[in-house]
Amino acid sequence: MTELGLIHLASAIYLSAVICLAVSVNENDEPMRIVRETLRRWAKFMGIAAAIGVVVFLIG
């Protein structure tokens, strides 16, 4: 895998985590709830991204 691909992959992981954290911080007040909702959203995000990746890999 090239450096460009790795940086894009790391960016997808980082940016999705940041977006999930920002939304969770805006919606909640309790720290534990913020952590739980961030992880739940991020896992969903990653799961969907992985599913799209598999579909694109199979089609390509």
Add this chain to the structure above:
Amino acid sequence: MLANWLVPGLGFLLLGKRTRGLIQLGLVGVTFALGLLLDGGVAWPAWSIRQPDFNLINNFTFLIQLGAGLPALVSLVAGLKGWTLLGGAPWASYFELGAYYLVVAGAINYFAACNLYDRHVGGAARPGRSGDESA
């Protein structure tokens, strides 16, 4: 809200919500800094449909990037002056990715400004809008 847009998290800090303000500042600041490290920058787009390089996506991208406030304005001015360190390098291979980081930073700050309004001015701050309708 204006203070919170200009300096991410400042609105919450001024209202005494220190943790929330610092988290917003950290999220927007780190994401924006990573965007600059990847040679990204806020570029002034073509606004007239008659211009050959007009692209509506660039215009929307610019508006969302401006959501980051003062850092975005600094990057815009640096870009117009040709300072690649803060203004970005459109010829660099990571420019598009860096610009995307700036879009995310701007969007997060817009979310934060809307959240500040909702919590302290309208929405949830208004009597009878706390979710407890029976009270």
